[in-house]
Amino acid sequence: MWERIKSWRWAIVIAMLLMGGLAYSFWPEAEAVDLGTVSKGSMEVGLTDDGVTRVHELYTVTAPVTGYLTRIELEPGDQVIAGRTVIARMAGIPSQPLDQRSRVEIGNAIVASKAGEASASAALKLAEADLGRAEALAERGFLSRADLDARRAAASSARSEVARNRAETRRLRSLLTEPAASGTPSGGAIAVRSPESGVVLRRLVESEGVVGQGAALVEIGDPARIEVVADLLSREAAQIAPGYAVKITRWGGEGALPGRVRRIEPFGQLKISALGIEEQRVNVIIDFAPEAAEQIARLGHGYQVDATVILWQSPDVLRVPVGALFRGNDGSWQVFVEEGGRAHLRAISIGQLNEDFGEVLEGLEPNQQVVLNPSGNIEDGTKIATRD
Numbered sequence: 001m002w003e004r005i006k007s008w009r010w011a012i013v014i015a016m017l018l019m020g021g022l023a024y025s026f027w028p029e030a031e032a033v034d035l036g037t038v039s040k041g042s043m044e045v046g047l048t049d050d051g052v053t054r055v056h057e058l059y060t061v062t063a064p065v066t067g068y069l070t071r072i073e074l075e076p077g078d079q080v081i082a083g084r085t086v087i088a089r090m091a092g093i094p095s096q097p098l099d100q101r102s103r104v105e106i107g108n109a110i111v112a113s114k115a116g117e118a119s120a121s122a123a124l125k126l127a128e129a130d131l132g133r134a135e136a137l138a139e140r141g142f143l144s145r146a147d148l149d150a151r152r153a154a155a156s157s158a159r160s161e162v163a164r165n166r167a168e169t170r171r172l173r174s175l176l177t178e179p180a181a182s183g184t185p186s187g188g189a190i191a192v193r194s195p196e197s198g199v200v201l202r203r204l205v206e207s208e209g210v211v212g213q214g215a216a217l218v219e220i221g222d223p224a225r226i227e228v229v230a231d232l233l234s235r236e237a238a239q240i241a242p243g244y245a246v247k248i249t250r251w252g253g254e255g256a257l258p259g260r261v262r263r264i265e266p267f268g269q270l271k272i273s274a275l276g277i278e279e280q281r282v283n284v285i286i287d288f289a290p291e292a293a294e295q296i297a298r299l300g301h302g303y304q305v306d307a308t309v310i311l312w313q314s315p316d317v318l319r320v321p322v323g324a325l326f327r328g329n330d331g332s333w334q335v336f337v338e339e340g341g342r343a344h345l346r347a348i349s350i351g352q353l354n355e356d357f358g359e360v361l362e363g364l365e366p367n368q369q370v371v372l373n374p375s376g377n378i379e380d381g382t383k384i385a386t387r388d
Helices: 002-007 009-026 100-139 145-177 290-296
Strands: 031-037 039-055 059-062 067-069 086-091 190-193 198-203 209-211 216-221 226-233 245-249 257-272 278-288 304-321 333-339 342-353 357-362 369-372 384-386
Touching (some): 039 342, 086 216, 226 257, 226 304, 245 278, 257 290, 278 290, 278 304, 304 369
Antiparallel strands (some): 031 369, 039 226, 039 304, 059 216, 067 086, 067 209, 086 190, 226 278, 245 257, 245 304, 257 278, 304 357, 342 357
């Protein structure tokens, strides 16, 4: 028997080596995973959206009349004082240039006016002579009082006609002597003054020229008194109320700036998103907290920020990284807990959720390790190892 084994010993060794290699090749390896820690700490849930800063009171200075506006020398950022700072001056519209035809027509009208003046002068001389004779006859009692009054009225009418023709001649001559196409305003200038103290935020008109009544010239406001306008989805705006705490982030400096919801506008507006989706948006007005006064001094009108309205917060909760959570077949929240180098499936109860953590109500303990973003290869009892 022993002799037969000795004769087959190399075959037996080779067979055992082959079986060991096959067993090693099919032996399950540990799945490489990332682990997270269940911890206790603060947690908050909020609604985040883009916002834009604006001054509390924005004044748009407009042209009070249609006329010629002088150049606005004020630059954005210049200080203005209510009722004292002159933004610009306005005068009458400059005269229009005359073409050759218009000049000929005005010249002919002047000739006609002079002819009318000469005719009226002759009629005046005749009326005055007639009045002189009538007065002489009236002194001797040969003319009635009524006829004398008629002669006087005729003479007065003739003098008025002469004066009218002379005034018309002067008017027509002024059309020719008025500086045409010179850009010089006619009439007295009026000053356009600042209605409120603050700074010039934007200069809408810079060069001089003719502007219409109501044309916007400059915008004025106080950048020290600014607020944030965030347009939230209408279904999100319905979850908040005035007084809710707000965190202003991505404003250009370090940390988050505190604020409070002051007003939720009652009117929603239809807007088209970047993906072409129609959305109903509602403006939420947010005031900065007084302790943020130093930081907001660097902000101005129309600066973009991110606003997060806090819906819920707690200083000490048991929380699990949100990347470890997934839904089971029954719809419950589940995680894989690392115990003894293996992943164990565990159903848990979750309360509040945000982008980073989930609030653990039951099922986990502090400092436990959970698998983050588990793949489909991991099942209950799978051997795992921390990814390098």
